Amino acid sequence: xxxxxxxxxxxxxxxxxxxxxxxxxxxxxxxxxxxxxxxxxxxxxxxxxxxxxxxxxxxxxxxxxxxxxxxxxxxxxxxxxxxxxxxxxxxxxxxxxxxxxxxxxxxxxxxxxxxxxxxxxxxxxxxxxxxxxxxxxxxxxxxxxxxxxxxxxxxxxxxxxxxxxxxxxxxxxxxxxxxxxxxxxxxxxxxxxxxxxxxxxxxxxxxxxxxxxxxxxxxxxxxxxxxxxxxxxxxxxxxxxxxxxxxxxxxxxxxxxxxxxxxxxxxxxxxxxxxxxx
Amino acid sequence: xxxxxxxxxxxxxxxxxxxxxxxxxxxxxxxxxxxxxxxxxxxxxxxxxxxxxxxxxxxxxxxxxxxxxxxxxxxxxxxxxxxxxxxxxxxxxxxxxxxxxxxxxxxxxxxxxxxxxxxxxxxxxxxxxxxxxxxxxxxxxxxxxxxxxxxxxxxxxxxxxxxxxxxxxxxxxxxxxxxxxxxxxxxxxxxxxxxxxxxxxxxxxxxxxxxxxxxxxxxxxxxxxxxxxxxxxxxxxxxxxxxxxxxxxxxxxxxxxxxxxxxxxxxxxxxxxxxxxxxxxxxxxxxxxxxxxxxxxxxxxxxxxxxxxxxxxxxxxxxxxxxx
Numbered sequence: 001x002x003x004x005x006x007x008x009x010x011x012x013x014x015x016x017x018x019x020x021x022x023x024x025x026x027x028x029x030x031x032x033x034x035x036x037x038x039x040x041x042x043x044x045x046x047x048x049x050x051x052x053x054x055x056x057x058x059x060x061x062x063x064x065x066x067x068x069x070x071x072x073x074x075x076x077x078x079x080x081x082x083x084x085x086x087x088x089x090x091x092x093x094x095x096x097x098x099x100x101x102x103x104x105x106x107x108x109x110x111x112x113x114x115x116x117x118x119x120x121x122x123x124x125x126x127x128x129x130x131x132x133x134x135x136x137x138x139x140x141x142x143x144x145x146x147x148x149x150x151x152x153x154x155x156x157x158x159x160x161x162x163x164x165x166x167x168x169x170x171x172x173x174x175x176x177x178x179x180x181x182x183x184x185x186x187x188x189x190x191x192x193x194x195x196x197x198x199x200x201x202x203x204x205x206x207x208x209x210x211x212x213x214x215x216x217x218x219x220x221x222x223x224x225x226x227x228x229x230x231x232x233x234x235x236x237x238x239x240x241x242x243x244x245x246x247x248x249x250x251x252x253x254x255x256x257x258x259x260x261x262x263x264x265x266x267x268x269x270x271x272x273x274x275x276x277x278x
Numbered sequence: 279x280x281x282x283x284x285x286x287x288x289x290x291x292x293x294x295x296x297x298x299x300x301x302x303x304x305x306x307x308x309x310x311x312x313x314x315x316x317x318x319x320x321x322x323x324x325x326x327x328x329x330x331x332x333x334x335x336x337x338x339x340x341x342x343x344x345x346x347x348x349x350x351x352x353x354x355x356x357x358x359x360x361x362x363x364x365x366x367x368x369x370x371x372x373x374x375x376x377x378x379x380x381x382x383x384x385x386x387x388x389x390x391x392x393x394x395x396x397x398x399x400x401x402x403x404x405x406x407x408x409x410x411x412x413x414x415x416x417x418x419x420x421x422x423x424x425x426x427x428x429x430x431x432x433x434x435x436x437x438x439x440x441x442x443x444x445x446x447x448x449x450x451x452x453x454x455x456x457x458x459x460x461x462x463x464x465x466x467x468x469x470x471x472x473x474x475x476x477x478x479x480x481x482x483x484x485x486x487x488x489x490x491x492x493x494x495x496x497x498x499x500x501x502x503x504x505x506x507x508x509x510x511x512x513x514x515x516x517x518x519x520x521x522x523x524x525x526x527x528x529x530x531x532x533x534x535x536x537x538x539x540x541x542x543x544x545x546x547x548x549x550x551x552x553x554x555x556x557x558x559x560x561x562x563x564x565x566x567x568x569x570x571x572x573x574x575x576x577x578x579x580x581x582x583x584x585x586x587x588x589x590x591x592x593x594x595x596x597x598x599x600x601x602x
Contacts, residue, residue: 177368
C-alpha cells in the first residue's frame, strides 16, 4: 500500500498521463455499461442510410442505416477487450520465453532467441492476416493471433533484464538458501525485471487495438461483433460523400491509442525513476 | 577425527575458448563439527571458487567440478539429486557472502527475505515465520527489530545488512556456515563486530565455520585451523598456532611477513615479488616456484606432494622434504 502511494505520487507528476488515464477510464466505463444504457442494436437497421449526425442519430447512420453511436459503444467493448487480452497473452508468452532464455543462457537461449528472431523477421500484420485466414475469425482467434505476432519484443526485453539480474549476488544467495530455479525466476528475479515490462505491455494494448482495427477493416475479424475497424471499413466506400462515417470511429481509435501511449509513458516515468525526464 | 565436511581431491574448471582453466586443483581438507577453519589466499587463488563449489553453486556460473568428492556428514554432495541438494543449501549448510548490499534482493523487505528462508525449509506459516524472524533479528544484534523487519536493504547500513545475511543463513540452524569474505566490504570497526557475532553464534549453535578470507588478522583471531591456497592449490594446512608460528611454505612465510602481524612492524612494507602465474601458463611443478627465492631445480619437475611436518600440519613443498 505504501509502495502504491509512492508510485501514484510519481505518476501524478506527469499531467498528460493523468488526463489520459481519466479519458481511458471513461472509455472503459462506456465500454462496460454503455450497451446497457444505450440499448440500440448496432446491427439493426434503424433509419435511412448515410444520414449525417442529427437529433435522432447523434452520430448519424452508416451505409445500411445502422446507428453509428450504438456501433461506437459496442465497438469500444470489442476493441478494448481484444487489445487488453492480446497484450496479456503476448506478455505472458514473452515472459516465459524471455525469462527461460535469459536465466538459463547458452543453448536454451540460442534456441529460444532464434525462434524469436523467426517471428521478428515476418511482418507481424501479414502474419496475423495469415493466421486469421487459416483459423475461423472469432474474437478469441483474433486475440490469439495478435498475441502470437506481438510477443517477440517482450521476450527480448525480458531476456535482457534476466541476463542483467541473474549474475547479481542476491540470485546466488537465493540459490545458497536452497531455492529452485523456478522459485528464483518467479519470486526473486521477475519482480526486479517487471517495471519495464509493464510499460511495454501497456503500449502493446495500443498496438493490438490498431492491429485489430486493421484486421476488421479488411473484413478479417469476427463478423458477429461490431468493432471500430469494421465501422471504418464500412464507411470507406462513401468517404467522399460522408466523411464523418469513417472519421468518427477513426477518432475513437486515435484518442484511445493516444491515451494508452500517454499512460504508458507516465508508467515509465513512475516505474523507472532512474531515467531522467528532460 | 570425525569430519563434518570432508573434501577429497576437488578440482574445478571453467571452460574457455583457449581450453579449460583449472581454478581449483586437487584440493583436500576437512572441517570437524564445531570447528572454525579458515581458507586464505590472495585474489584468484581459487578460495571463493572452492567455497562455491562445495554447495555446487559454481555450475550456474559456468564452472564444472571435474574431479573429487565433497562429503558432508557422510553424504556425497556431488552425487546428490538437486531436490535433496536444495534441502542441504540453506538448511544444514548456511552461506554468507562478501557484499551484503548485493546479496539481498533490493525490492523486498528484510523480513520478507528471512521469512522466505524459514518457510522454504521449515514450512512455517506466515505468522510463525514472522515471529521467528523477529527473534533472529534480535539474536544477530539488530536494534529495534520490530521496525527493521519492514525495512528495505537500502535503509540499512553495511554492518546491519551483513547481520541480516547472517540471520538468513542461520534461520534453519545449520551445522556448517560457509562465510565467503564476510567482512571484506565492511568498515574496520564493523568487521570486528561481525566476526565477534559469528563467533558467538558458532558457540551457541555448535556449528562449524568455513571462513574464506585474505585477512590473516581475521584468521588469527577466529580460526582454529587454516588452509593456505596459492594459484588453485593448497600449499599448507595446519592449526593456526602451528602455521603462524612455524610456517613451512615460503609462500605462507611471505604472506605472514606482508601481513605484519608480529612485532616487526617497523621498516618498509614487504611484498612477495612477482605475480600469480597466468591461468593458461601454469608451471608444471610447484606453482609458487617462479616467485620463490629458495626454489631449486626439482621444484619445476612435478607437483610437490603433501608432506607431514607435524601432527595435522601438512605442507606441499620440497624444502620440507629436504629438511626431514
